[in-house]
Amino acid sequence: MQQTLLTSLLVSGSSVVTVESLILELWGTTPPSKVENALQAQISRLRRNLARIEPGRTASRVVTSVSGYRLGIEPLGCDAHLFVHTVDKVRSRLEAGTPGRDPQDDIRELRQAIGQWRGPIFGGLAGGPLCQTAAVGYLESRNTALALLYELEICSGGFARVLPELTTLHLQYPNHEQFCTLLMRALYRTGRQIDALNVYRKFRHNLVDNLGIEPSPALQRIERAILTHDPLLQANRPAAVLV
Numbered sequence: 001m002q003q004t005l006l007t008s009l010l011v012s013g014s015s016v017v018t019v020e021s022l023i024l025e026l027w028g029t030t031p032p033s034k035v036e037n038a039l040q041a042q043i044s045r046l047r048r049n050l051a052r053i054e055p056g057r058t059a060s061r062v063v064t065s066v067s068g069y070r071l072g073i074e075p076l077g078c079d080a081h082l083f084v085h086t087v088d089k090v091r092s093r094l095e096a097g098t099p100g101r102d103p104q105d106d107i108r109e110l111r112q113a114i115g116q117w118r119g120p121i122f123g124g125l126a127g128g129p130l131c132q133t134a135a136v137g138y139l140e141s142r143n144t145a146l147a148l149l150y151e152l153e154i155c156s157g158g159f160a161r162v163l164p165e166l167t168t169l170h171l172q173y174p175n176h177e178q179f180c181t182l183l184m185r186a187l188y189r190t191g192r193q194i195d196a197l198n199v200y201r202k203f204r205h206n207l208v209d210n211l212g213i214e215p216s217p218a219l220q221r222i223e224r225a226i227l228t229h230d231p232l233l234q235a236n237r238p239a240a241v242l243v
Contacts (some may be wrong), residue, residue: 001026002049003041004127009062009071010078011134018068025128043069066184079116080138086113087145095147103156110149117142150182155235160188172201174206177215181222188226188233196226 001055008017008025023031032038045218047060053063076082090106091125097135140191153162167182173179181204187196200223204215215221 001042002046003123003125004093004131005046006071007122007125007127007131007134009069009078009080010073011130012070012077013068013081014073014075016065016068017130021130022069025130028128080134083113083116083145084141086110087141087148090148091144094150094152103152107149107156107158107222110145110152112144114145114149123126143173143178147182150186154182154186154189161191162186163190174203175202175211177219184222184226185233193226193229197223198222200226 001108004026005022016027019036023035025069026039026042027035041063041176043064047062050061051057059072063070076085081146086109090110093101093106122131125131125143127135146225150162152170163183163186166179166186170176170183171180180199185198187193187199200215200219203219207213207215215223223229223235
């Protein structure tokens with residue numbers, strides 16, 4: 001319960017989390033009697049736990065407001081917030097086409113950010129609506145970071161180097177179209193046209209059989225480009241394929 005409480009405050013950044021939201025997060029739809037007293041007890045316990053971690057800090061990080069509580073922490077003082085900030089910053093630079101920037105700098109920055117993932121989100125803690133929503137958002141940011149990273153690697157000539165990573169990623173997310181696209185392009189650029197087309201056909205077969213849908217027009221265009229050896233597949237312009 002202490003982990004859930006701390007996580008709920010962390011994912012909310014500097015925003016106040018209402019008493020009602022914290023009650024739902026901690027006890028769901030079956031709160032105990034005198035639930036507000038129980039919440040205050042959990043808050044007091046969290047304050048004591050945090051004080052033991054930071055004995056030199058004079059004021060508690062858990063700040064009380066009229067409607068609830070917030071955690072006094074710098075905007076980028078949490079590794080998850082720093083991760084999302086880094087991914088958004090790199091993506092914005094690529095979309096803006098920042099001139100003169102070495103793509104290897106972005107690659108290093110993304111790899112460093114992705115390296116912050118050391119296990120399941122929140123250590124496997126399920127939590128309530130706040131934690132669950134945040135977990136979905138963090139996973140989306142991670143997938144964006146991976147797509148940006150491999151886009152940059154492919155366009156920088158590192159397609160052979162990242163093939164094992166992309167192959168593993170595609171197996172982990174067999175219905176993720178962008179990862180399929182990246183794997184197809186990396187295979188094509190290493191001279192493995194047939195393997196790239198086989199990846200597409202297996203992906204399409206899986207979609208049609210399991211979901212009853214066809215791949216997107218964008219992925220179908222990649223297949224046609226591979227079939228016709230379209231020169232655009234050799235383009236080193238990552239921002240052009242992020243959409």
